[in-house]
Amino acid sequence: EVQLVESGGGSVRPGRSLRLSCTASGFTFADYVLTWVRQTPGKGLQWVGFIRPIAYGGTTEYAASVKGRFTISRDDSKGIAFLQMNSLKTEDTALYYCTRTYGVNSPFESWGQGTLVTVSS
Amino acid sequence: SFVLTQPPSVSVAPGKTARVTCGGNDIGIKSVHWYQQKAGQAPVVVISYDTDRPSGMSERFSGSNSGNTATLTISRVEAGDEADYYCQVWDSSSDHPVFGGGTKLTVL
Numbered sequence: 013e014v015q016l017v018e019s020g021g022g023s024v025r026p027g028r029s030l031r032l033s034c035t036a037s038g039f040t041f042a043d044y045v046l047t048w049v050r051q052t053p054g055k056g057l058q059w060v061g062f063i064r065p066i067a068y069g070g071t072t073e074y075a076a077s078v079k080g081r082f083t084i085s086r087d088d089s090k091g092i093a094f095l096q097m098n099s100l101k102t103e104d105t106a107l108y109y110c111t112r113t114y115g116v117n118s119p120f121e122s123w124g125q126g127t128l129v130t131v132s133s
Numbered sequence: 134s135f136v137l138t139q140p141p142s143v144s145v146a147p148g149k150t151a152r153v154t155c156g157g158n159d160i161g162i163k164s165v166h167w168y169q170q171k172a173g174q175a176p177v178v179v180i181s182y183d184t185d186r187p188s189g190m191s192e193r194f195s196g197s198n199s200g201n202t203a204t205l206t207i208s209r210v211e212a213g214d215e216a217d218y219y220c221q222v223w224d225s226s227s228d229h230p231v232f233g234g235g236t237k238l239t240v241l
Contacts, residue, residue, distance in 0.1 A: 047230070056235040057168075057176065057219055073229060109175060116228050119166035119182075119221070123175040 014038040014122045016110045021127030024100055032095040032127055034110030039122075042066060045113050046086055046093040047120060050106035050129075060108070063093065064115070078104075100131045135224040137233035144239045151207040153236045155220030158201060163222045165203040167196060170235075171216045179218075180205060207238070215240045 020032040034046065047062035061074035063084045072084050083096040093110060107128050111120040138156040145151040155165060165183050168176035178187050180196035183203065193208045207214055220233040 049232075056217075057170075057221075057232040059230045059232065062230075073227075075229070116223050117164050119178050120168070120176070120230075121178060121187075123177070125175055 014112075016112065016122055016124035018108060018110050018124045018127035021108065021129045023130040023132065026100060026102055026131055026133055028100055028131075029096070029098045030100060030129060032097070032108055032110075032129070034093040034095075034124060036091040036093070036110075036112070039112070041086075041091040042088040043114075045115050045118075046084070047111050047113060048084065048093075048095050049109045049111055049120070049123075050104075051109065051126070052106045058106075060095070062113075068115075097129070100129075102131050102133075105129060105131045134227065134229070135222065135231045137220055137222065137231055139218075139220060139233040139236045141234070142237045142239065144241055145207075145210050146241045147210055147212060149210055151210050151214070151238055153205040153207075153218050153220075153238065155203040155205070155233050156201055157203075157222065160201055160203050160222065161199045163198075163225070165196065165198050166221045167194075167205045168219045168221065169214075169216045170219065176219065210238075210240055212240050214238060 015037045017035045048060040063072045081099045086093045107126040109126045110124045167180040169179045170176040179194045183198040184196045195206045197204050217235045219235045
């Protein structure tokens with residue numbers, strides 16, 4: 013069974029940092045693009061960024077709203093993806109989901125249950 | 134960047150057909166994926182590549198895509214279909230994914 017489990021969420025002050033983890037199981041982790049999507053309470057889905065498989069360079073892409081502040085990485089040996097969030101803003105408050113896809117034009121097949129990040133003074 | 138437009142809400146009586154639209158410039162040449170998100174749960178794919186149903190997904194869910202509009206159709210609507218529905222494509226100019234704003238389906 014495919015599983016994605018996010019962790020690391022919590023409450024932080026603006027300007028601080030937080031690192032989220034996405035622990036995967038039940039599939040060949042290295043073959044997939046790992047994507048972070050966030051959802052503000054009561055609002056829609058917003059793509060945050062993704063990391064390609066190492067076989068495709070392990071390169072990353074980010075939404076304009078987080079570029080330069082957020083960094084995605086992966087450890088294929090452990091089946092974990094990370095989202096390092098620096099210089100957090102109140103507008104980064106959201107439920108953060110980890111999801112997998114084969115790549116461009118493919119759907120986000122499986123999702124975790126999300127981890128909540130609250131940025132507040 | 135590519136913009137997807139969905140109606141904020143759709144209401145339908147049980148047993149009737151619900152149609153959720155997703156508008157975008159020449160969206161017909163893109164692959165559209167649809168997600169269902171029930172209250173307090175993570176999204177789930179209900180239709181991929183415009184018309185494909187994932188294994189186990191009810192045949193009551195179907196999709197179409199042409200011109201500037203993609204449509205998710207839910208036949209014989211049940212109370213359990215009440216959820217938010219999101220369309221999604223990949224923006225070919227950036228290779229970034231784009232989500233529609235979501236449509237809340239209410240079963241009357």
